[in-house]
Amino acid sequence: MIEPTLILGLLILVIGVLSVAFVRPKTYIARLINLEIPAWGLLLIMLTYGEALALLTFIAVTAIGTFVIVRLMEWRDASC
Amino acid sequence: MPDIGGSDLFVLAFGDILHYFNPYTATLFLLALLFTGLVIASRPERQLDIAFGGDAYYAKMTTVSEMRFRRFMAIACGLASMGAMASGDIFNFTLFVSLVGITNVGIVSAVRIRHVLNAAYEYGIVAMVATLPLFGGAALILGTTGTLSIQALAAGGFAVPLVGKALLALGVIGEGMAPFYAAKAEMFRAPGAPYVIMCSLSSLLIFLRVVEIVITI
Amino acid sequence: MIPVYSLGLLGAFASAGIAFYALMRETDGLHRLLLTDLVEVVTLAFIALLGTDLAEALILPGLVVGVSELIALSEIFRIKEGYTRPPADTLQIEVMNTAPPILAALLVIYGIILSGFSGGAVAGLGVIFYFLSRDPGERFELIETASGYSWVLWIIAFFIFMVFPQHWFFAVMLAGSAILVKVMAKMSLIGTMRGDPDA
Amino acid sequence: MLIISRISRVLSNFQHLVALFAGACVIVSLIGIFSLPLAFEENQLYPKTLDPASSLYPYDRGGVPFGPTEIVAQYPENSPYAGYVTTYLTPLSQYLADHTHYLGTTIVAHPGGIIDEILYNTRGLDTVVETSILFTAFAIASYLYRRREEE
Amino acid sequence: MIEYLVFAAVFGLLLLGIHRKVIARIQIRPGPPIWQEILHALKFSFKSTWVPKTASSALFVAVVLVGIGIWSAALFVVLAGESILILFAIYMLHKIVEHGYGLSSGSPYGKFGGVRSVISAASEIPLFVTIAAIYLFTGSLILRDITAYQDIHGPLLLIAPPVALAMYIVILSKMPYGPFSIVESKELVSGYKTEHFGAWRAGLAVTDGLKTFVLLYAFVAIFIGAVPFWAALIIMTAVLISLSFVCAVTPMLSPFDSVTVQGIITGLMLIYAGCLWWVMS
Amino acid sequence: MIAPYVVAAVAVFAVARALIERNTGRKLPYINVMSFAVAGALVMLLDHPLSLIAAAAYFVGSTLESNAIASTYAGEKDGGGGRG
Amino acid sequence: MNLILQAAFGxxxxxGAVSAALIRDSYGKLxxxxxxxxxxxxxxxxxxxxDVAIAVSLIAPIATIFVLMVVRRAEV
Known part of the structure; x- marks a missing residue:
């Protein structure tokens, strides 16, 4: 029996990757927000295998990564 | 175990991660050591540039802070390639390769020439996405064989999937080999020969090592 | 009956293919940076599919490698594009007046309890969030020094494990706290790196 | 000859490199899909068993404090104290484990636990390299950030 | 062992002299005497020697020594019958040394030579296909084992001609005046060698001699097998003369075209090795 | 036990309503309903005091999130697209 | 958790994933x-x-707030 969580995670991962790859409207912000979708898919995959610690760290690091890009876009807005 | 680089000379164990030397990897390791020593010993050259359309030429000077930073990066790069030469564990090897990639970016990122920075950025993107084939390849090999130790894999009895090997090789190529070398060539126009050479050397060395790994496992 | 691992690999390879296809078609610098972030996520999916304790231990370094390369590249991109004027104002909405100190404190405390990588990441996020609403000030040098020393402590801990394994208890304590300080300090530095270098 | 010079014009521009590499990765991903199914080796290193009844769930690996635990390492002889870390609980984590049932992750992340065992002891060098990567990346970022724009 | 080194260097330089002579004769020029390269090396040894003011001095001197060192090591690897992987590693690392020559001086010509030598890194890649193909046949990469294999099965040149062709092209791309020698094209004065003069240039000449000798000797050992030493020398000369013919009648490619041609050759070799692997497994 | 199903049904309904709604400002109340329902579900899934805390944390978090979205959205509309 | 509840939350x-992917407006995406x-x-x-659930539910809004910092500027 395949875990439903894994199926759901893989589905969301693929949907998320598609949404980032072929983003509409093609703006930086849309892409940045869409980046969160595959992250949650991956989280479900980790959850399936009980990798709780990795999951926790992953969510924290994803937020930090988002901040890094946000910071870059702030500099960009300030300079342009 | 297929005979590739000669028999093992020396094995150094860190828990589950073995480091081993055979004549082949020992040669590569010594070269990395030699060039790291050179990086420490030598000062950057003063690169001369010709101003086209006239007889004038000017020397590019490297500031002290920039020189220090790049020297630090080049030494780190040398240490990383030494580690990659000796490592006997696939995941550990991929980590060392990533370290080589990021130090390579670091060596050139300190240069203020816009053209060089552009090349460094493009190369950095490649180096960063190359972690997918690297780690993905290592994970695939672990998943299908249940071990990461190169010596255990070389002992035989494991069916390493070809795509795992291909991913591993592709990852190392992404960290800086031909034909992706062209981006590096742009990076190489930066002054500071000893450090720039380290970029080139390290990526050659990791490539030579991955050839051995792919044939061995 | 479909083998679970192959199904997972199908998803992971498909995601990798799509992500790389998008990267192939993309020419803009910042969009490429965002796509590399996507690629990192797919990388972790490959490792996560193993489902052993080792997989988890490999995800943590993989995560940190990804985010550190992202940080370095974003800074190179900023210099390359010549974005030199620091951003001026922070987010002025009412939740930002009350939420950050409480949330940041919770996260930092929880991170310290966790220790290790995970703790470092969680606490670092808390500190970043706190710096968002405050003026970071001149703490750069101090944080950097702390992180440098904690790195050295971790190396020492590693050698205790390898050379004097009977002192494993001391080593695990040292390692856990050193990594915590190290990762947290590095992450919180991003929070201070928002404004003017001389702020 | 024309086609060769056209290819070389594409290659010579480093703007195309990312695309080239990504294209190669797409091809390898396709190869990966076609080489499925790949058999999962059941005999893994550091396998895990989940025991939802334990207060250390999902990280309960058995063993007694300050004693060895059975963990499947590649070279157990290289880390003679392998498994000791896994069973150690600090007073705080002991307290949490005694009183609640659902804080397994917190308890294990606190010093001592299977992940610490792997990260610091048996595969400690991975962590050394990984922290070095973090260190290097930050060295680059902070150097670029703090360098004064003095052109 | 020192006598082997001296012999190899001198014979290698002689081969280079023959190379020049043959090219000149094909192009209906008188050409220099065949010992010209040896004389060059001797002449430079006694010329005054210093380090340019702009150079990174330690590197400037060290690369010369490294160049001689790695090719001496390669010579011993070939003579002792060790792993050919080491030999090819050294061959690839020669690129780094070339790069070091070019960049360490600070001269723009040297720099362009060095950068071009980096661009042409693709020229080495066929080597690995060669290695893989040889490995598929012999199951080993130790030169002794390969020679032993050829004693039983006959020369690899006949078993797998495309592999031999790949290595031939690799050697061709290292020969001066050839279609791929973009690092030494005349618009760069002397390419990466521009700023090394006096004793350093003599060292460079010794490196070149050793390199030529080792590569040709390795070609003979890998693809023809165990032959008496004198016969090996004769075969090497014959191979060299064929190389000279190719060099004499082909124009030099532009840098990136050269890379592309080498890349295409690599691709074809890769397909060949893939087919080989498919058939053999 | 019928309660979890009711709560789940409420959550699904709220999500459906929120997705149908075109106007961003009017989506937020439905999101609040959903987060309240999910928080309730969290409590009912595991019978333990700590799950109460988890539910509270989730509710606080999601409320914070929708508040932040709402005030940024409102600030933008009032400021006419200026710097909020 | 039985299949009905799993189906509902799944x-x-x-x-959420599909609509976040399809909606064009940044606020709608968030x-x-x-x-x-x-x-x-x-x-x-x-x-x-x-414990993980608590931490994740606290971290998720932080990520959203980070994104809001740029959304506000871009949606002119």
Whole structure:
């Protein structure tokens, strides 16, 4: 029996990757927000295998990564 | 175990991660050591540039802070390639390769020439996405064989999937080999020969090592 | 009956293919940076599919490698594009007046309890969030020094494990706290790196 | 000859490199899909068993404090104290484990636990390299950030 | 062992002299005497020697020594019958040394030579296909084992001609005046060698001699097998003369075209090795 | 036990309503309903005091999130697209 | 958690993911992301990782607030 969580995670991962790859409207912000979708898919995959610690760290690091890009876009807005 | 680089000379164990030397990897390791020593010993050259359309030429000077930073990066790069030469564990090897990639970016990122920075950025993107084939390849090999130790894999009895090997090789190529070398060539126009050479050397060395790994496992 | 691992690999390879296809078609610098972030996520999916304790231990370094390369590249991109004027104002909405100190404190405390990588990441996020609403000030040098020393402590801990394994208890304590300080300090530095270098 | 010079014009521009590499990765991903199914080796290193009844769930690996635990390492002889870390609980984590049932992750992340065992002891060098990567990346970022724009 | 080194260097330089002579004769020029390269090396040894003011001095001197060192090591690897992987590693690392020559001086010509030598890194890649193909046949990469294999099965040149062709092209791309020698094209004065003069240039000449000798000797050992030493020398000369013919009648490619041609050759070799692997497994 | 199903049904309904709604400002109340329902579900899934805390944390978090979205959205509309 | 509840929350998560992917407006995307989180959270709690659930539910809004910092500027 395949875990439903894994199926759901893989589905969301693929949907998320598609949404980032072929983003509409093609703006930086849309892409940045869409980046969160595959992250949650991956989280479900980790959850399936009980990798709780990795999951926790992953969510924290994803937020930090988002901040890094946000910071870059702030500099960009300030300079342009 | 297929005979590739000669028999093992020396094995150094860190828990589950073995480091081993055979004549082949020992040669590569010594070269990395030699060039790291050179990086420490030598000062950057003063690169001369010709101003086209006239007889004038000017020397590019490297500031002290920039020189220090790049020297630090080049030494780190040398240490990383030494580690990659000796490592006997696939995941550990991929980590060392990533370290080589990021130090390579670091060596050139300190240069203020816009053209060089552009090349460094493009190369950095490649180096960063190359972690997918690297780690993905290592994970695939672990998943299908249940071990990461190169010596255990070389002992035989494991069916390493070809795509795992291909991913591993592709990852190392992404960290800086031909034909992706062209981006590096742009990076190489930066002054500071000893450090720039380290970029080139390290990526050659990791490539030579991955050839051995792919044939061995 | 479909083998679970192959199904997972199908998803992971498909995601990798799509992500790389998008990267192939993309020419803009910042969009490429965002796509590399996507690629990192797919990388972790490959490792996560193993489902052993080792997989988890490999995800943590993989995560940190990804985010550190992202940080370095974003800074190179900023210099390359010549974005030199620091951003001026922070987010002025009412939740930002009350939420950050409480949330940041919770996260930092929880991170310290966790220790290790995970703790470092969680606490670092808390500190970043706190710096968002405050003026970071001149703490750069101090944080950097702390992180440098904690790195050295971790190396020492590693050698205790390898050379004097009977002192494993001391080593695990040292390692856990050193990594915590190290990762947290590095992450919180991003929070201070928002404004003017001389702020 | 024309086609060769056209290819070389594409290659010579480093703007195309990312695309080239990504294209190669797409091809390898396709190869990966076609080489499925790949058999999962059941005999893994550091396998895990989940025991939802334990207060250390999902990280309960058995063993007694300050004693060895059975963990499947590649070279157990290289880390003679392998498994000791896994069973150690600090007073705080002991307290949490005694009183609640659902804080397994917190308890294990606190010093001592299977992940610490792997990260610091048996595969400690991975962590050394990984922290070095973090260190290097930050060295680059902070150097670029703090360098004064003095052109 | 020192006598082997001296012999190899001198014979290698002689081969280079023959190379020049043959090219000149094909192009209906008188050409220099065949010992010209040896004389060059001797002449430079006694010329005054210093380090340019702009150079990174330690590197400037060290690369010369490294160049001689790695090719001496390669010579011993070939003579002792060790792993050919080491030999090819050294061959690839020669690129780094070339790069070091070019960049360490600070001269723009040297720099362009060095950068071009980096661009042409693709020229080495066929080597690995060669290695893989040889490995598929012999199951080993130790030169002794390969020679032993050829004693039983006959020369690899006949078993797998495309592999031999790949290595031939690799050697061709290292020969001066050839279609791929973009690092030494005349618009760069002397390419990466521009700023090394006096004793350093003599060292460079010794490196070149050793390199030529080792590569040709390795070609003979890998693809023809165990032959008496004198016969090996004769075969090497014959191979060299064929190389000279190719060099004499082909124009030099532009840098990136050269890379592309080498890349295409690599691709074809890769397909060949893939087919080989498919058939053999 | 019928309660979890009711709560789940409420959550699904709220999500459906929120997705149908075109106007961003009017989506937020439905999101609040959903987060309240999910928080309730969290409590009912595991019978333990700590799950109460988890539910509270989730509710606080999601409320914070929708508040932040709402005030940024409102600030933008009032400021006419200026710097909020 | 039985199949009906799993289906319900899985549906919520999927709906959140799909709508976040399809909606063009940034605020709408962020709200859909909130729906996705709401769908995922019961799965975490169901496994018994309450500490993880608490941490994740506190971190998720922080990420949204980070994004809001740029959304506000771009949506002119």
């Amino acid at each position: 549906l919520i998560a999927l709906a 709200i859909s992301l909130g729906i996705l989180v709401g769908g995922v959270m019961p799965f975490i709690v169901d496994r018994g990782y309450l």
